[in-house]
Amino acid sequence: MADFIEKQGAAIGLIGLTPFSAFAADGDMSRELSEARQEGSVWTAFALNRHLNPFTIDVDVENGSAKLTGTVETEVERDLAEQIALGVEGVNKVDNQLKLDPEFQAKASTEPNMSQRFEDATLAATVKSKLLWNSNTEGLDIDVDAENGKVTLNGSAQNPEAKELAGRLAANTDGVREVNNLLSVSKADSSAAKAQNAADDAAAAISDAWITSKVKSSLLYSRNLDGLNITVDTQQGMVHLSGNVQSSAEKQLAVETASNIRGVRGVDADSLRIDS
Structure with a gap:
């Protein structure tokens, strides 16, 4: 988390301040601690995502805007990182400064194994992005894996309709030959429901x-x-x-x-x- 120690250190300066300035400083400290938590949430989401955790992505949040810096391999991974950051509560804008690794692009065009890995990673990230962008599936906890054009969906859906929609979104993706939809249906998945409601509330923004x-x-x-x-x-x-x-x-x-x-x-x- 960027600058977390510095943000905590800001609290030390509160000692000896006048009541008015201390009140203002309290507000600043609260905001900075909130931003530090948001940075941690974004970073954790990246670390838990199998398509993004191989990369070093730096996150800095200020006034609801998350700046992402670092290097990823594909354009789809770059966009996926942006969508995940936007899904964190309190983040309403992303300054996406992630760069693409030119060496990976060159290897992908010449080495067969690397080329297949590139295609699988791109396909999986593309399906994941479509699920995140969709208002009916973006709150669901879905892991996407691709191998030689076969996409496997694991995780949970709130109802059979959401499961079926996730499968259709994957199947209708260019490059997908087959979909293995292993999503379980659980109406008690409150975390997914809360995430969906939060997304609906933020839709206007x-x-x-x-x-x-x-x-x-x-x-x-x-x-x-x-x-x-x-x-x-x-x-x-x-x-x-x-x-x-x-x-x-x-x-x-x-x-x-x-x-x-x-x-x-x-x-x-x-x-x-x-x-x-």
């Missing part, structure tokens, strides 16, 4: 730019959609889709994909045309 980015990514990740032909624009949580799709089924899937992203209040697809 999600920026239009964040929503647009995640809708675009989800469309691109879909095996059944050509996301490059769909334009996404978001205004005050309302997503507007335009461009071309091949069928009414594709249009419906695009609307469903956008509707399920966290923070989306509605989807306007009137300008999304079906090619004849």
Whole structure:
């Protein structure tokens, strides 16, 4: 946790202060200790995530904004770290300064074993990201593993519908050949319920730019959609889709994909045309 000792040391200066200044200092100390706890929560979440714990990621939280620095191997891992940080209570913005390891990218293009590892890691992180972005599954405790295109989901879901949705999100990811959905269903999973409620409460604070980015990514990740032909624009949580799709089924899937992203209040697809 960045600067935790320094933040604790700030409390020492309270001795001998006037009541008014001591009150102000108490507020500063409380804020700094809260930020230190948030940093610890983000760091712990990274340490417990099998896709991120191999990397050294530094976290610094200030006024609700978490700055992430360090190096990861793929763009999807970089985005996954951002989504996990946003899931920590009190963090409402992420300054993502994580860099990609150029040596890994070079090896992945030349070494067969490294290339397969790269594809598996990217696929698993992509599915995990889709689950985190989705308003109906992001609060669930789901571990994602990928091996040669086969994705295995472990953890718990609040109901059969959430389990089925997680499986569909994984299966509809480009590159996934098979899904082994081992999620257990437990209505008593209060931690997942609390996480989901917290996400719902924070939905209004999600920026239009964040929503647009995640809708675009989800469309691109879909095996059944050509996301490059769909334009996404978001205004005050309302997503507007335009461009071309091949069928009414594709249009419906695009609307469903956008509707399920966290923070989306509605989807306007009137300008999304079906090619004849």
